[in-house]
Amino acid sequence: MIDKLLRVGTTYIPVTNVELSSEWYVNKLGAELSYKDEDKAILNFANQSIFLVKSNENQSSNFYDINGVERFSLTFEVNGLSVLKAIHKDFTEKEIRVGEIENRGHSGRNFVFYDLDGNKFDVWSELSPTFKEKYLIS
Incomplete structure (x- = not known):
């Protein structure tokens, strides 16, 4: 082991x-x-x-990178672009502070959101292969 x-x-x-x-x-x-x-x-x-x-x-849990850009410490994964768009819409309707859906040059799309204290979180449209396999998600 x-x-x-x-x-x-x-x-x-x-x-x-x-x-x-x-x-x-x-x-x-x-x-x-x-x-x-x-x-x-x-x-x-x-x-x-x-x-x-x-x-x-x-x-907050945020930090600043070498270029002075505020970064998040957590990325939540969702199962696909349609789910990402639905969650983005839901968060917007719930008046959660959200950023635009972004293409960051890698697979999938992302957006950021913030809690009441300004903690910044990321949402990514791609589930990890290991998670998909373990929970039998297609």
């Missing part, structure tokens, strides 16, 4: 208001709330646990 890291189990996201943010993730993204206290909320969605951790103002 070869020991190796198998998956990302939990992602931590800084938020200023755990109550408001957990409601936003549940109502806007369809997350399932499994625990909440004053300092954190544990959400389940996109096949992992997301911890919303109470943080100071003006903190």
